[in-house]
Amino acid sequence: MDIPKDLVAASAAPLVLSILAEQDSYGYAIIKRVAELSDGELAWTEGLLYPLLHRLERQGHVVSEWGASDTGRRRKYYRLTADGRAALTEHQTQWRAVAQALEASWKSMAIGPAGALA
Amino acid sequence: MSETLDTQIDLWRAHMERRTAVSGADVDELEDHLRGHIESLTTAGLSDDEAFLVAVKRLGSQDDIAREFARENSKRLWKQLVLGGAPEPTSRRTGLGSWVTAIVFAVIGAAIVKVPSLLGASFEDSFIFYARNLSLLGFAALIAYLLWRYRPGRMLTLATGVGFVTLAVLANMYPFAEDNHALVMTAIHVPIVTWLLAGLAYTGTRWRHVDGRMDFVRFTGEWVIYLVLFQVGGMVLFGLIAAVGAAAGLDVGTFLAEWLIPCGAAGAVVIAAWLVEAKQSVVENMAPVLARVFTPLFAATFVVLLIAVLASGDATALDRDLLIAFNAVLVVAIGLILYNLTARGDGEGPGWFDWLQLALVGGALALDVVALTNILTRIADGWTFNRTVILGANVILLVNLAVSAWLLARLIRRRGGAVLALERWQAALLPAYGVWALVVIVVLPPVFALT
Numbered sequence: 027m028d029i030p031k032d033l034v035a036a037s038a039a040p041l042v043l044s045i046l047a048e049q050d051s052y053g054y055a056i057i058k059r060v061a062e063l064s065d066g067e068l069a070w071t072e073g074l075l076y077p078l079l080h081r082l083e084r085q086g087h088v089v090s091e092w093g094a095s096d097t098g099r100r101r102k103y104y105r106l107t108a109d110g111r112a113a114l115t116e117h118q119t120q121w122r123a124v125a126q127a128l129e130a131s132w133k134s135m136a137i138g139p140a141g142a143l144a
Numbered sequence: 145m146s147e148t149l150d151t152q153i154d155l156w157r158a159h160m161e162r163r164t165a166v167s168g169a170d171v172d173e174l175e176d177h178l179r180g181h182i183e184s185l186t187t188a189g190l191s192d193d194e195a196f197l198v199a200v201k202r203l204g205s206q207d208d209i210a211r212e213f214a215r216e217n218s219k220r221l222w223k224q225l226v227l228g229g230a231p232e233p234t235s236r237r238t239g240l241g242s243w244v245t246a247i248v249f250a251v252i253g254a255a256i257v258k259v260p261s262l263l264g265a266s267f268e269d270s271f272i273f274y275a276r277n278l279s280l281l282g283f284a285a286l287i288a289y290l291l292w293r294y295r296p297g298r299m300l301t302l303a304t305g306v307g308f309v310t311l312a313v314l315a316n317m318y319p320f321a322e323d324n325h326a327l328v329m330t331a332i333h334v335p336i337v338t339w340l341l342a343g344l345a346y347t348g349t350r351w352r353h354v355d356g357r358m359d360f361v362r363f364t365g366e367w368v369i370y371l372v373l374f375q376v377g378g379m380v381l382f383g384l385i386a387a388v389g390a391a392a393g394l395d396v397g398t399f400l401a402e403w404l405i406p407c408g409a410a411g412a413v414v415i416a417a418w419l420v421e422a423k424q425s426v427v428e429n430m431a432p433v434l435a436r437v438f439t440p441l442f443a444a445t446f447v448v449l450l451i452a453v454l455a456s457g458d459a460t461a462l463d464r465d466l467l468i469a470f471n472a473v474l475v476v477a478i479g480l481i482l483y484n485l486t487a488r489g490d491g492e493g494p495g496w497f498d499w500l501q502l503a504l505v506g507g508a509l510a511l512d513v514v515a516l517t518n519i520l521t522r523i524a525d526g527w528t529f530n531r532t533v534i535l536g537a538n539v540i541l542l543v544n545l546a547v548s549a550w551l552l553a554r555l556i557r558r559r560g561g562a563v564l565a566l567e568r569w570q571a572a573l574l575p576a577y578g579v580w581a582l583v584v585i586v587v588l589p590p591v592f593a594l595t
Contacts, residue, residue: 053173054180072177072203076170086561097183101176102169107560 027067034068038078040117041068046088046106047114053079053102079104087113149192153178156200178203245292246418253285253414254407267402275327276315279335284308286413287338287345293421296348304345311337314582318589325529326589333581339364340578354564357571362486363420369430370416378408435484439500442473442480446507449473453514462518470515471534474541477508481548482570488563494556502556505549512542529592533584540580544573 045051045059056079057070082088087110095101106114153175160171178199185195260281265273274281287308291301315334320327343351343360350356382400389396449470453459462470484501519535547569555562 052176054177072174076173080170084561084564086559086564089558089560095176095180099176099179100172102173109560 029067034070034074037068037121038070038074039082040114040121042075042078042082043087043106043110043114043117046104047111050103050105052104056104082110085113086110149182149196152196174203242293242418242422246289246415246422249285249289249292250411250414252288253282253410256284257281257406257410258403261402267406272320272322272327275331276334277312278331279338280308280312280315282410282413283335283338283342285410286417287342289414289417290342290345293418294346294348296345300344300348300351304341307341307344308338311341314586317586320589326592329529329533330585330589333584336581337578337585340574343574354568354571357574358486358567361482361570361574363417365483365486366420367416369434370419371412374412374416378405378412435480435487436497439480439484439497439504442476443500443504443507446473446477446504446511450507450510450514453511459514460517460521462514467515467518467534470511471537471541474508474512474515474538474545477504478541478544478548480504481566485563485567485570494558498552498556502549502552505545505552509542509545509549512538512545516542527592529588532588532592536580536583540573540576544570 041060041063042056045056045063048059051059053072053075057072057075060068060070079088079090083090083104086107088104089107090102090104093101093103156178157171157175160166160174161168166174181199181202182192182195185198186192190198260270260273260277261267267274287304291304296304311334315330318326318330320330343357343364346360346363347353347356350359382404385396385400385404453462453466456462481501481504484497516535516538519531519538523531523535548566551562551566551569555566
């Protein structure tokens with residue numbers, strides 16, 4: 027399955043915020059977590075993730091801090107702020123509304139996830 | 145990890161660091177990412193070399209990464225265009241070849257400035273006319289050029305045009321005598337609205353967005369720098385022509401005063417706008433330096449002014465000229481804040497410079513409070529046109545500075561999003577200046593100055 031670019035871009039910020047809501051994290055781990063959560067359907071590039079993280083930081087939704095990895099390498103960790111948590115709640119409401127609308131409309135069309143027309 | 149791997153990663157780093165859009169800290173972060181990926185690949189059984197190749201390949205082409213970083217990091221679109229890789233096609237409007245058009249518009253600008261005097265309104269005899277219309281005459285070609293250059297769409301082009309004509313009507317609506325205060329205030333406030341119209345032409349559909357407005361502020365700053373440079377060059381030219389004229393026994397005074405200066409200035413207005421875009425990196429690198437040089441100097445000036453005022457004994461009965469100087473100083477403070485904002489690197493944490501800015505704003509606030517007390521004491525003797533205008537300007541400045549100070553304090557305390565909030569605040573105020581200027585031009589004269 028090829029998820030279109032627009033959809034990936036739109037879902038990127040809520041996904042990052044959700045992952046950071048689980049626990050503080052860093053770039054590589056976030057990308058791995060995204061792949062995990064989406065069963066490999068969403069393969070983010072670094073060119074997508076890092077600018078996004080920096081934008082979220084600029085908006086005050088996350089804060090970053092330089093720390094060290096287990097092997098002692100310099101590593102930048104990201105943490106969700108209260109503003110970020112509020113933004114995440116808003117994202118959740120919006121995405122649920124979209125998902126519900128789609129589900130409801132598909133139910134009335136009677137097209138199942140397998141694509142079989144009733 | 146092996147030495148060869150470290151060498152390879154260093155090479156990759158060096159390549160990455162050459163990208164202007166990716167800062168050193170960004171590369172650090174990407175390197176950690178790359179090494180993390182390599183580790184997990186070697187754990188899975190790949191050799192160092194293989195792991196490095198796979199990880200780098202997975203990281204994506206450097207051009208792509210740099211472009212994405214540029215999109216977020218640089219506030220400037222042009223960086224995306226000059227990043228290398230596949231260049232986006234530059235149109236006739238953006239390339240250096242656009243100089244022909246710039247010159248055409250500059251010539252039109254020079255002609256517009258001369259039209260009234262060719263029709264009989266000479267510079268000396270028609271003070272009132274030029275006081276009202278100078279910015280309109282001087283900026284008409286600039287606005288036309290910006291409209292041509294950025295093509296904001298039919299609606300916005302129309303809006304800018306209608307706005308321009310309306311402003312021309314409003315500026316000339318009231319019959320003022322030459323010594324009327326309202327004439328001076330109109331002369332000062334019309335350029336503010338003209339400048340905002342130029343902003344509308346420049347930002348186009350982005351005029352509602354913070355980024356669009358900040359781009360215009362940046363444009364204005366660089367445009368002013370170019371104009372100052374032109375002025376220096378122009379003065380040398382002026383002096384040379386005068387010297388040669390005197391040596392040859394020719395009277396070049398009329399030519400200089402009536403042709404060279406007005407036409408040169410009007411042309412320079414357009415050429416500077418063209419240069420800001422065409423030779424972007426030239427002044428862009430200078431702007432942060434200028435901001436950093438002048439912020440401390442102005443902060444120090446504010447302290448001296450404050451001490452001078454307080455030492456004068458009666459801080460509520462200041463000289464009128466000093467009050468006017470105060471206003472100029474406050475406008476400069478806000479200009480510096482705006483300029484520093486646009487020159488600010490992305491992801492830059494709070495530093496000593498933000499303390500300096502806070503000191504600057506704090507000093508400006510204190511001065512503004514002194515100025516306001518003075519104006520209010522004067523107003524106690526009765527409202528006049530000038531007092532009302534200065535009161536209004538000071539209240540706007542006070543609100544601006546107070547909120548800016550609060551946001552700078554947040555920034556220093558590392559509250560997230562403070563830079564963005566400061567940009568939003570400054571951008572939101574831009575139209576407010578225009579509204580106040582219109583009040584001064586349209587509403588206040590009939591209330592005070594025409595009776």
